[in-house]
Amino acid sequence: MPRRPPTVRTDTEETRRAILQAARQLFMEQGFRAVTTRMVAEASGVKQPLIYYHFADKEALYLEVQRDYAATCRAALERIAARQSESVPERLRHVARYLRQAHQMNVGLYIHEMRHDMQATTRAELSDLFRVSILAPIMGLFEEGVRSGFLAADARGVTPRLATYMLLSAVTNFPTPGQGNETSNDIAPEASDAVVHALIYGMVARPPFTE
Amino acid sequence: MPRRPPTVRTDTEETRRAILQAARQLFMEQGFRAVTTRMVAEASGVKQPLIYYHFADKEALYLEVQRDYAATCRAALERIAARQSESVPERLRHVARYLRQAHQMNVGLYIHEMRHDMQATTRAELSDLFRVSILAPIMGLFEEGVRSGFLAADARGVTPRLATYMLLSAVTNFPTPGQGNETSNDIAPEASDAVVHALIYGMVARPPFTE
């Protein structure tokens, strides 16, 4: 018997999912600290204490959201990475577009929260989720490019790992126009293709290569 | 008469600076929301309500901290950018090292806070500070590279502006080992040179260029 059953058992599992989904959207948009359990409750149509029936505490809810999100990302990224009919640069462009459009992930915020707002065990799991579900699929593409001889394995410290981090931080950190928050520092969403081009060819002037 | 003078006037200006300096370190490390006025007070050796004598509210204190920080960055970056005896790549490497070592800035967190925790007028000023003091000096270096013919002006969307954003987000977002927060996803501090190399030359395999 994993949990004592609720007094009113309408559709427990569905309610849990509703809380998770509302929490996911809020946490991704605003971050751990800015989102209160009352905001999650209102967005999912339940009373606030009910969250504590389904989840041990706010951090456990956040962790569960990140498990969900990591699974979504991993599936999408591995699916893109597996398309052998497309070139490595093509697949990297799809990855970049996916990360920029599908969700509003902010790697910088994620890392900051992982290191400042989480307990040690949670932090360790979040770090693993990030590595396995997001870093690994992208890094695998750069490594495939190296194996095929198209990319250099380690030109002055530029490894698949570093390139992965650069792609990720670039694509998920630029301020995007939208939600009336426009500033003159915004960067167009289409820039994700350019990010990939920069990582592969750099800015140096020279005759164009072909892929 | 700008402000009514305090009852006990020991060294008002020095106290103000002490508050600012403590706030700066705390805000840069932990972000706006995570830092309380009581933490700032304790770190600067004053009682908490005194902060409200020197600053209108927490957001005004944060803004003042960012003005200070932007001025520091601007001076350092413009000094590096002006070294005509060094090549553009050399100066970019110094810029990257500076941003990674000197402070623990997190661009992703900064942008997130600007858009979520600040009032419109504060947000506008923070956006301007960021553009003038940090973006502009770096972008100027890439533009100098373009003018000299060393870099391409806009190869498939890779502009000086995009390169600047990539450098900034890469260098200030990677998880760095330190403070007992080590995870297996950390990236060595020395990676800043590699970031610059990637942005200029990319990962594509080819005979080495010279600068």
Added chain:
DNA sequence: CCTACCGATCGGTAGG
């Protein structure tokens, strides 16, 4: 699954 409520802490103010 809800009502009622708690202790703690927050940003900020009164009043001197």
Added chain:
DNA sequence: CCTACCGATCGGTAGG
């Protein structure tokens, strides 16, 4: 520049 304190809100619990 401090003591004292406020209203609001937070994460979380009691008890059914």
